Amino acid sequence: MKNQDAIIFGIYPIKEALSSNVIFDKVYVQKGISSDKIDSLVKDLENKNVPLSYVPMEKLNRLTRGNHQGIIAQTSPVTFQTLEEVVEKVLASPKTPLFLILDQISDVRNFGAILRTAECTGVDAVIIQKTGGAPVTGDTVKTSAGAIFKIPICKVDHIKDAIFYLQGSGITTIAATEKTSINIYKTDFTGPLGIVMGSEGKGVSNSVLNLVDGKASLPLLGEINSLNVSVACGAFLYEVVRQRTS
Template structure:
């Protein structure tokens, strides 16, 4: 995935971070050592940047030049501050509707969700700094450009966003198959935020413990779950239906 959002080389990545570039993820070569490499690792930890250690073959695919054991993906968007975003929405005449995504891993699912969120009037999307999908060319394409039209915030942990919403008078609703209530039993006519979990694990159990409500979709077939972007669309359009 070599494109305008990819940079490589240890020194180049260090300088990009120091200059304030929004780094989505850094891929580091397994087993690599050296003072400059250690400096990069230290900065990544200090700035809480998403990173992973990978074989050199993956780095060779990501960058054709002398990557020196490090390749970074620069986010094509600027992230918003969650405090500023929530405050501005609450001060407006809008009925708040936020979307929290707990470590989605598929860029196309993320892009599809962003597109649906923009179409349903979501005020902002909150994602976690680490463990989630990067925002890249595939995300932009799948979102049909909606990624540039909806505010996106990053937090250290999704629970931070949950507590922030609750302290601001916004109810938090988790979409989970473990719920006893169905989606249609929940009221979306008040300020609310919806949490969607990752493709494999769903919502982190520690997050489920602190939400206000849990809700599920009725499943009438043999397959026990829906694609996360499809499920998210169902939740968002139920909110639209109730508010329309």
């Protein structure tokens, strides 16, 4: 977490930032800590739906050398948008919708690289979950080459709810997964589409795979059986571009 300007630590600074409507990406709270002031602040954060992560004190010590008092906030350089408003706007335009859903991508550089490719390929919005995914840090901004400020990012409580909403809006959802024999070159990407990319370690979760309309894989001809998620995402998105422009 090299972007020190994105960190606020200590009870009163975080409380002041919360009252000033600073956008929080995630707040780290020391495991087992309890006091009236901490408990009150945590309750206020929960009331504003700020994602909380309970971590050992050692992690907080690594994030800052200051007196963190058991709580550190990671602020966001971007404003997240509401999924419903973005979908409504996209459906009202003449462009064929293209959404990208990230199921627990955890590496900030992968996240940034994916945002860069998404912006270059005309993705209308990137959808992420409020908890469990990569925070928006200085590394994310740098790796995205500024794309993070040009493409809408929607945070949702649950990826599954976002998939249901897209499907109800007439958008087909397809998961990128090796758990299918159908590859991307035999998959129709020309209609309204939401592509789901999974986490670096586990891929798309089984609960999400059970909800999507289809699955597609990349042909792997070597001995290694997987690709970096940002590389795989690029291959999927540019196949969408190829089909829609050919």
